[in-house]
Amino acid sequence: MTTPTVLFDLPGPQARRRQRIGTTLGLVLVLALIGLALWRLGSNGQLEPARWAILFDFRAGVPQALGNALVDTLKVAAVSMVAATVLGALLAFGRLSDHAWVRVPVTVVIEFFRAVPLLILILFCLLYLPTIGLRVGAFGALALGLTLYNMSVLAEIFRAGILSVDRGQREAASALGMRTSQVMLLVLLPQAVRRMLPVLIAQLVVLLKDSSLGFIVGYFELLRQARSLVEFFNFQFGDLYTFQLYVAAGLIYIIVNVLLSQLAKYVERRTRRNAKVAATAEVELPADVQMGGGAGGAVTA
Amino acid sequence: MSFLADNFPLLRDAFLTTLALAVTSGICALVLGTLLTAMRVSPVAPLRAAATFYVEVFRNTPLTVVFFFLAFGIVEIDLQFPSRFISAVAALSLYTAAFVSEALRSGINSVPSGQAEAARALGLDFRQTLGTIVLPQAFRTVVPPLGNVWIALAKNTSIAAGFAVTDLTATLQRLANQNADQLLVVFMAIVVAYLIITLPSAWLIGVIERRTAILR
Numbered sequence: 001m002t003t004p005t006v007l008f009d010l011p012g013p014q015a016r017r018r019q020r021i022g023t024t025l026g027l028v029l030v031l032a033l034i035g036l037a038l039w040r041l042g043s044n045g046q047l048e049p050a051r052w053a054i055l056f057d058f059r060a061g062v063p064q065a066l067g068n069a070l071v072d073t074l075k076v077a078a079v080s081m082v083a084a085t086v087l088g089a090l091l092a093f094g095r096l097s098d099h100a101w102v103r104v105p106v107t108v109v110i111e112f113f114r115a116v117p118l119l120i121l122i123l124f125c126l127l128y129l130p131t132i133g134l135r136v137g138a139f140g141a142l143a144l145g146l147t148l149y150n151m152s153v154l155a156e157i158f159r160a161g162i163l164s165v166d167r168g169q170r171e172a173a174s175a176l177g178m179r180t181s182q183v184m185l186l187v188l189l190p191q192a193v194r195r196m197l198p199v200l201i202a203q204l205v206v207l208l209k210d211s212s213l214g215f216i217v218g219y220f221e222l223l224r225q226a227r228s229l230v231e232f233f234n235f236q237f238g239d240l241y242t243f244q245l246y247v248a249a250g251l252i253y254i255i256v257n258v259l260l261s262q263l264a265k266y267v268e269r270r271t272r273r274n275a276k277v278a279a280t281a282e283v284e285l286p287a288d289v290q291m292g293g294g295a296g297g298a299v300t301a
Numbered sequence: 302m303s304f305l306a307d308n309f310p311l312l313r314d315a316f317l318t319t320l321a322l323a324v325t326s327g328i329c330a331l332v333l334g335t336l337l338t339a340m341r342v343s344p345v346a347p348l349r350a351a352a353t354f355y356v357e358v359f360r361n362t363p364l365t366v367v368f369f370f371l372a373f374g375i376v377e378i379d380l381q382f383p384s385r386f387i388s389a390v391a392a393l394s395l396y397t398a399a400f401v402s403e404a405l406r407s408g409i410n411s412v413p414s415g416q417a418e419a420a421r422a423l424g425l426d427f428r429q430t431l432g433t434i435v436l437p438q439a440f441r442t443v444v445p446p447l448g449n450v451w452i453a454l455a456k457n458t459s460i461a462a463g464f465a466v467t468d469l470t471a472t473l474q475r476l477a478n479q480n481a482d483q484l485l486v487v488f489m490a491i492v493v494a495y496l497i498i499t500l501p502s503a504w505l506i507g508v509i510e511r512r513t514a515i516l517r
Contacts, residue, residue, distance in 0.1 A: 006414045006417045006418060007342055007417050007421075007430055007435065008344050008421070008430070009421055011344070022345040023345050023346055023347055026347035026348045026351070029347075030347050030351050040378045040379075040380075041378055044377065044378045044379055115495075115496065116456075116492055117456035117457070117459040117470070117495055118459075119459040119460060119462070119463075119470055120459060120473065120491060120492060120495070123470070123473065123477075124488055127474075127484060128484050128485065128488065131481070131484060209362070209363040209364070210363070212363035212364075212365035212366060213460070213463075215365050215369070215463065216365070216460065216463030223369055227373075239377070242373075242377055243374060243377035243378070246373060246374045246377075247374070249366075250362070250366045250369070250374075253361075253362065253363055253366055254358065254361050254366075257361035257362070257363075258357070258361045261357075287400040287401075287403040287404040287449070287450050288400065288404075288449035288450045288452065289453075290360060290400060291364075291396075291397070291450065291453040291454070291457060292363070292457075
């Protein structure tokens with residue numbers, strides 16, 4: 001593995017001076033950018049404490065509204081994650097099945113839901129399902145769309161995990177006389193899940209990010225709530241708190257996601273320390289899956 | 302089916318908007334992402350920190366939030382993009398650049414360290430090592446992940462529909478309202494339009510991958 005230090009020599013006196021100059025210039029550049037942003041905010045009066053105080057004003061109901069929105073966001077993410085994990089595991093078994101009549105349709109289902117943009121899936125649930133008599137609403141449509149997409153991604157993750165378990169494990173289990181289902185459930189799955197746990201948490205971050213699509217389909221998650229608060233306050237005070245409320249909603253998303261990402265890293269480190277799985281290759285979500293929004297194209301590895 | 306013929310100009314324009322959105326943002330994201338990657342492996346600590354911070358923040362931010370800020374947030378500090386389309390391109394580029402950088406960095410990590418060591422032994426400096434030895438090899442190994450990022454970007458353009466860009470998804474919503482009886486056909490047409498972008502891309506990525514693969 002190439003660490004940054006492989007790319008350049010240990011600096012001598014001259015190079016050290018150059019690097020010091022570069023460091024200073026870089027620092028000035030970064031500080032200048034931050035300063036420019038702050039100046040822009042300040043000159044528009046966006047930094048006034050009174051404007052930010054609204055975020056903690058319990059009488060105006062802002063913290064409660066944002067808190068409720070966060071709970072609603074987490075709720076849709078949690079429902080989808082649980083459903084997607086269960087269905088994803090089933091699809092992974094299906095795709096690894098010995099019977100073509102199971103394997104082929106399951107593969108088609110997985111590939112289809114990965115190929116369609118997530119927003120289209122959600123809109124389909126929102127607009128089409130009511131016409132055939134299924135009243136799903138914004139929550140149902142969002143949860144269903146997220147579930148359908150994420151179950152296909154998780155199915156692929158589970159499959160990769162199961163396949164990454166050493167072949168000897170499967171062979172030994174078969175030699176002991178276990179049935180295929182027993183090999184899968186008792187031997188392969190426990191090892192695969194342990195190995196895939198960091199990736200599962202990382203996928204939860206992606207799912208939480210995608211739940212913000214609720215803004216577009218009219219589900220009251222954080223952004224939509226911030227927008228409706230802004231409309232409410234604009235009516236009363238004019239354009240006073242708009243920026244602050246938007247920043248708050250965005251920041252809550254980012255903070256929750258960063259915390260989850262850190263959890264994923266922590267679990268990964270713990271997993272690595274475990275001698276039973278430490279020998280395996282590093283598992284990481286591909287960049288395109290991390291992008292969310294129905295990524296994970298028709299290209300199969 | 303006559304309904305598809307009636308709305309063909311609409312669908313074609315929407316398709317071209319989506320394609321333009323994806324291609325423009327793709328190029329911007331590639332440039333910005335490469336720059337970020339160079340910063341992340343550079344000897345200058347503040348640049349490294351800034352690039353890492355950028356990537357970490359955008360990786361953990363929903364794309365909708367980025368769109369949201371560029372559409373409604375920056376107006377509050379007296380900044381404004383000339384058009385909805387450009388603000389959508391900016392949002393997609395800023396967001397995707399973080400993932401391009403992630404993919405590229407894993408590509409750089411996959412170049413054997415002997416390559417960089419040999420380059421340094423020959424007396425190349427950081428810029429030459431990165432530009433002529435490491436990055437060309439890294440780009441080759443990241444063709445599949447970068448290609449997948451491109452496909453994901455093409456699908457992510459659908460979010461622009463929520464911010465007043467008349468792309469395929471916006472047209473879907475409009476047609477769905479007008480033709481409630483033909484909803485399935487509308488959905489099929491739009492999904493096919495997206496597949497027209499993604500499937501040939503996937504094929505092309507496969508071809509490029511085979512052409513540029515390095516045998517190690």
